[in-house]
Amino acid sequence: MANHTAPLRGPFRPPHRGAAPRQKVLPVARVSLLIPSHALPPFSYRIPEHLVSEVRIGMAVVAPLSGYGRLGIVVGFEEDGDRPLKEIRALAEGLSLPGNLVKLCAWTAGASALPLNAVLRMALPPGLSTSALQVHDPAPDWPWRAGSIVSRTQLRRVLGGEGLKAAEEAGRIVFAPAPPVRRNIEWAVAEDEAYEVPSRASRQRALLEALVDHDSGLPVVGLLEAANAGRDSLRRLVRRGAVRIEKRPEPLSVSYTRGSGSGLAEYEEGAKRALARGGAWIWRMPNAEGVAAAAAVARCAVRRGEQTLVLTPEIGAVERLVEEFERLLPAGLTVASYHSELGRDRAAVHEAARLGEVDVLVGTRVAVLVPLARPGAICVMDEPNEAHRASPGYEGVPIHVREPAIARSRIEGDAAVVFFSPFPSLRLYAPESGVLRLPAIEADWWPAVSVVDMRGTGAALSSTLLAACRRTIQFGGRRRRVGVVVNRLGHAASLSCARCGFVWRCPACAFPLALRDTVGKSLSCNRCGTDEGSARQCPNCGSGRLDRTGLAVDKVRAGLADALGVEVGVSTADKREGEDGSVVVGTARRMLEEEWDLVVVPDADSLLFGAAGTAEKGFRLLYAAAQASRDRVLIQTRQPEHHVLQAALRGDYEAFAASELPKRRSLGYPPHAHLAQITLEGSKETVRRTVESRLRPILGDGVEMLDPVPFPGDGVGTAWRVLLKSRKRGALAEAAALVARIAAETRGGGSGLKARIDMDPEEV
Missing domain, CATH: 3.40.50.300 (P-loop containing nucleotide triphosphate hydrolases)
Structure with missing residues (x-):
């Protein structure tokens, strides 16, 4: 069988430091297939003899499933057995991931109760097309030439399902996954700088003067805007040989720093200390000083030949940080932004970061799994901000970025991760978290x-x-x-007494009781489900003036x-x-x-x-x-x-x-233990019956389940929250995933039960 390699980008470059030693490649690979709508476990595939020396963990490959070629990532190896196995068809090296990043994705999948293939897709270039195939050896009656890129839908329409499978199996059609390609745009380049512009042609003169200052040329759209000129003026210059027009890929949104670095001295000692030791650090300081401190960390990383990843909660903050880094960092460094609104440019930035062409990558939570050639430091700005965690239906991992950031620092050779905030989250600040602390910088003024x-x-x-x-x-x-x-x-x-300030609390767990009915003032506990009935007067002072x-x-x-x-x-x-x-x-x-x-x-x-x-x-x-x-x-x-x-x-x-x-320690809340909040949607009877008869009995040792309670804010009484607790994150994630799967089966039985998992929620 021929070795059909997908027509993708250049060879994989291993991480700069902390790279895992090359594994002994065995004849059978475990491959996680990246099919968006399917939560598939990894499958076993035989490695063809001519590819054995090339396949490693993280390699992107094309492997068959139900006869069709699919993109997958090698996540492990196993001993050869007597089982009949399909073979890997091709390599797609340009989409391969570092082995350490695959480890991080596996950790993240376990921590978030997500399928591994869903997390691996987040680490690959955004906008990756998995529906195109390349015609390699067309039959005489096919309407396509060799080299044509055709969608799977069109191929199936012409060849039929079985015909397409046979063509792929024979190597006549090759699965060709590819990231979005940057479009080509027009650039103008000065050809004859000595050309004398007619005295009345002021617009032509402005165009030529702008180009003379840029030897490599300028994008036509930007040039016309800067010179306040129209295309007719540019065409005249082209006809006279003063300017030429050429097509180039759209410029990458990578900017260059222009500062001196002189304003970073006061933060340099802390930055050096964090990078020298590695691991996770808290650096408490006013938000206004955090940007300069993060810039100091980035400068120290660059001096070590390493890249810095900066994570911030909002898209608007990404662009502001890029501008600040351009101003603060010494001239000549590269800074790029990475967030969901970049469009096609985002895949190009992903590639530049993977190849080590970006010194500082500034992004939102979607950047936490971007591969870096030389990972050195991760800075998490405004660490407690809840926008660092993806809500259901939004892009990103549904756990706070602090978790994969800490795991990444450990997996990628103990790179440093620094959390900036005047008030870091308690689960990070607790001694049990193992996070180190740099000397705090307190505010020098208070109102x-x-x-x-x-x-x-x-x-x-x-x-x-x-x-x-x-x-x-x-x-x-x-x-x-x-x-x-x-x-x-x-x-x-909650409910409080207007006279003395007394607040009603749960007798079982001491949490403030939630007000369920503002008219009857009925109270219940959101945590353990205790129902305390209605409040009529304050037990502390006897007043009947009770306020929400x-x-x-x-x-x-x-x-x-x-x-x-x-x-x-x-x-x-x-x-x-x-x-x-x-x-x-x-x-x-x-x-x-x-x-x-x-x-x-x-x-x-x-x-x-x-x-x-x-x-x-x-x-x-x-x-x-x-x-x-x-x-x-x-x-x-x-x-x-x-x-x-x-x-x-x-x-x-x-x-x-x-x-x-x-x-938090007495309640067993993070970081002292781990929680999984499972939201079940269905009738009260269905939820309680499912919990008692199907969910609670399957829990393993060390996992505790609290009774279902109404979900706060659900006005129709169909959303219920079940809380799982355990000291072991892995056991909890497995239990949560199992609970969700059984709940989904219940839904399929016609009782209308749906489930959503939230691992270690920020607020319960």
Whole structure:
């Protein structure tokens, strides 16, 4: 059989350091086939004798399944047996992955309960086409010539299913997977710099002057825009031999740094320390300093001949970071962005990073599995941000990038991974995580903080708050602006006493109870399912004035507009009006991106009570509110002595961590153990019957299952949450995947049960 190699890109280059030694290649390879709609396990294929010396872990190959050639990645080897096995048909070296990256994908698949082939696809070039085949040896009656690229659908239409299989088996048609190709665009190049432009042809002169400064030419579209000229002027220059037009691939979005590196000295010692030792590190500092510190890490990595991967939660932040690195890093280094909106250019950046042509790759969570030729450092910016984790239906791995980043640093020769944030996640900060710490850089300024005790009052907005707003509008700081941050949870609110601030808690696990019915005030626990019935009066002081925690944006906006007599703007994900006004109400994600003279949090209690993780999230929001204020922060609460509130308003992260970590340890929450949240959709009876009769009995030792509870925010009562706990991540992931599969089988039986897995959720 001939060796048909897919017509792809150049040879694979091994990683610079930490590369695994070449494995002893055995006659049978385990291949994970990259079929998007199928969660297939790896299959065994015989390696043809002429390919035995070339096949290694990570090699992209073409292997048959049901008679058709499919793209797959070699993930392991096994001893030859007497089984009849199909043979690998061809190699696709240009799509091969480093062996260490395959190990990382296998780890990620286990940690996220995803099929291995789904994770491997994330590591390959985006936009990879797996539906095209190349005609190699056409039959006389075929309508295609040798070398033609034809879709599988068209081939099947002409040849029929069996005819296509026979043609592939005979090697007359070759499966040709390929990444998207950059389109060719027109470039203009100066041919005759001495050409004298007519005196009246100012547009032609502008075009020629622009080209003279660029020996290699300029893209035509950009040239015409810069010279404010039309194509007619350019055509005249071409006809006269002054300029030539040629086709080139569209330029890669790789930029070059232009700085001196002089502003990075104060961070150099920490950067060198992290890279010299490797492993995972926390570097606490104000967000404003994180970019320069990450640039210092990148510069140290470049000096060692290594690449740096920088991960940031938002696409907008990617472009801002690229601009900052261009300014901060010494001139001549290459920086590229990588995110879901790059289009075809993203595959080209993927290739450049794989070949070592990019010194610093800045991307969102989708970049965490991009292969690097010389991996040296990973920087994770704004580490606690939940956007670092892919939500269901969105691109990326559905676990926080901190997990594969730490695994990658360990697998790829102990490269350094540095997490930047003034308030890192507790699961990362806990001693049990094994993450090292660089000396923290504390904020050198902190705003004045006022706490308004709302116990005993029924008002939503205190006179103190309104007076502070008026004072800022009339006599405040530079812009006289007030930002009002409302934590609009929308579900799982708690119940508190308006008189003394008492909060109802679960008697079984001490979590604040969730308010299920705002009229009857029925309470239940989101964690263990305990139902406490309805609350009528406070058990602490006897008051019947019971309030739901949390104020809605519209209610606060209307109250402020009425009391202050000014137009109040709004800034949320769904609504943006009057954002340039003197008073703006909105959710934290939008409001805390700006600076304000006065930052107001009218209901801090909604930040302190709720699911596991609510207090940590509340601390971050209050800390960020202080960072966003130029002058003063004002907080309303019925819990003024709460330790989270006090620590946040002092900017004391260590005090907050010291008080919260023992609680996580006692509950067995990450990093002390691992959780799998399984969302089941179906009737209450179906869910409970399935859990007790089919799911709970299959769990192995060391995996605990809590009873199903209504999913917060599900108003129709058809979504239920089942929580699994274990100290072993692998055992938990296997159990979660098994539970989801059995639930899917139940669905197929007609009872309407669907399942979704969320490994180690950020908030429970």
